[in-house]
Amino acid sequence: MKLGRGHAVNPAAIFNQIDRMGVGAIPVVVLMSAIVGAIVAQQGAYQLSYFGANIFVVDLVGVLILRELGVLMTAIMLAGRSGSAITAEIGSMKMREEVDALKVIGLNPIGVLVFPRLVALVIGLPCLTIIANFAALGGGIVAAWLYSDIPPAAFIDRLRVAIDLSTIFAGLIKAPFMALIIGIIASVEGMKVGGSAESLGLDVTVAIGDKLILDKLSLDIKRGEILGFVGASGAGKSVLLRTILGLMPKQSGTISLFGVDVDKASDADRLRIDMRLGVLFQHGALFSALTVLENVQVPMREYLDLPKALMDELAMLKIELVGLPTDAAQKFPSELSGGMIKRAALARALALDPDIVFLDEPTSGLDPISAAEFDELVVKLRDTMDLTVYMVTHDLDTLFTACDHVAVLGKKRVLVEGTIDDMLKSDEPWVKSYFRGKRARQLDLAARA
Known part of the structure; x- marks a missing residue:
């Protein structure tokens, strides 16, 4: 085994x-x-x-x-x-x-x-x-x-x-x-028990039982951009993310990462792809029996052959990089606040210096100040580490302040994609309601002020 x-x-x-x-x-x-x-x-x-x-x-x-x-x-x-x-x-x-x-x-x-x-x-x-x-x-x-x-x-x-x-x-x-x-x-x-770079997907179809969730969906993400992926609750945003990561099967279509069809990738290619990915799950998904330092070291232990002292140094570097205090390294997830859990999970996602990071609702459950700080952190990390960021979010503040590109999921496919300005000009009923509603208008005015 x-x-x-x-x-x-x-x-x-x-x-x-x-x-x-x-x-x-x-x-x-x-x-x-x-x-x-x-x-x-x-x-x-x-x-x-x-x-x-x-x-x-x-x-x-x-x-x-x-x-x-x-x-x-x-x-x-x-x-x-x-x-x-x-x-x-x-x-x-x-x-x-x-x-x-x-x-x-x-x-x-x-x-x-x-x-x-x-x-x-x-x-x-x-x-x-x-x-x-x-x-x-x-x-x-x-x-x-x-x-x-x-x-x-x-x-x-x-x-x-x-x-x-x-x-x-x-x-x-x-x-x-x-x-x-x-x-x-x-x-x-x-x-x-159930819970709650390159071209990503082409004509992807996913079903759960007899229910069709995604139907011939196509989506691209460009290197170095922050893509905000938004849609109504239950539309299939997390389903697409899990399908891209290989956690859910698809009925048809192609998932391509860094120009490689993951279904046809050799073991060596799959290994190289996995080492270039980082994932922040919605609730952090930190291993509760491990400290923050040990959580960050899990990908290093799996993929790298490094002395313990060097792994400790690298893990501490990632912890400091995401803005956590050094004493957080020896704490368990149960001892952390919601914002600290998100940052610790992001540090683990960055453990191998990935090219693309997948973020699932990174600011959900955070207070407005913590959410804004997290958005700033994501933008800063993108700029300093040359990251590509795929972000599933409902947060209008995040979409307006952090995302370069936005894709809207609806009717089992991508309805609209483009910049925030493109979203504001769209006549799609859901897009119009979401991006030109009262709260969105207030955010837009504040952003342009």
Whole structure:
């Protein structure tokens, strides 16, 4: 299993999951298994006392726990504790677009997210089952002593007679298969969660189910310009962006980046293209378990072979470039404000010095001052780094102040494209309403003042 291009699974990720799923589950597994073992012994002693066969409580507890109940109870507890956590973790990553970010960077989400968890479960469940068996037998010994007057030494002597290695292995052999079932179902359910340069596309058609979203859409972007892509909610702006990035399939048409048809590109060409792209997702899609510095370094680790010290230097350079304070580098995404998350995500998008950057609603959720500062940052980065910027936005301020070119999506295709002046002259009803409405007129007057 590969994480991405030439990168094997990181053993540290597996050990981390084993620690979380296995070691972290020991207290609850021991407690519940001891209780279950005691209950089985107590109920067995009560029923067998009618026949004067109290000693067979040992047989009942030993065989039932070691063959069936031990592994079954452990699997149930692990499914409730770790299985639900896997679904929640992967599902939240899908909603925050972290899974899409992995794909865009070139990492395999199955290798990064699913495989380490499956391996941890397959290793952890048998180990936890052994611990659960000992705990359950301990509970059984105490209950048998209290209810059947069977001393611990006598219990252990009888247990040696009642069970053998085949009894133990009959239970343990089920553990890896149960672990796989728990891990696969939890991962699949998590993955089901939905969220919210050169010629880019020619005659692109995209459908979701039976619904046609884009129909023979064509769009170009010129090197060094900031293209604002706008349209009504649900028109398909994000669908086109995801299609360009390879996150959604198209029914027909051509996606061309830097003069290369991505469908016909060789692995080497695809690698070169990916290294020239940067993506800022709408909600940042920062990896929540990593610091800002580590987030920025993810593309570097995937594509470059650099010493850690040099990677730290380069990552800090990107962090400072987008206007973040240096102390933000060691913070986690949960410790950042909305504006800081956007800037940190932009720093990651710039990690490999791309030629084109895709921005999905970069100013959404920001206050007017932060949004204006972000617009200024995008223009400054375009000028200093010679970037080409493809920006999906609803923000009229951004369109008026930052964009060189605007394309309007409607009726499943590009209705109008050109400068802001071209938008103001258009007679298309939606374009007219959007760009010549009351708020747009105020912005236009302010811009021209």
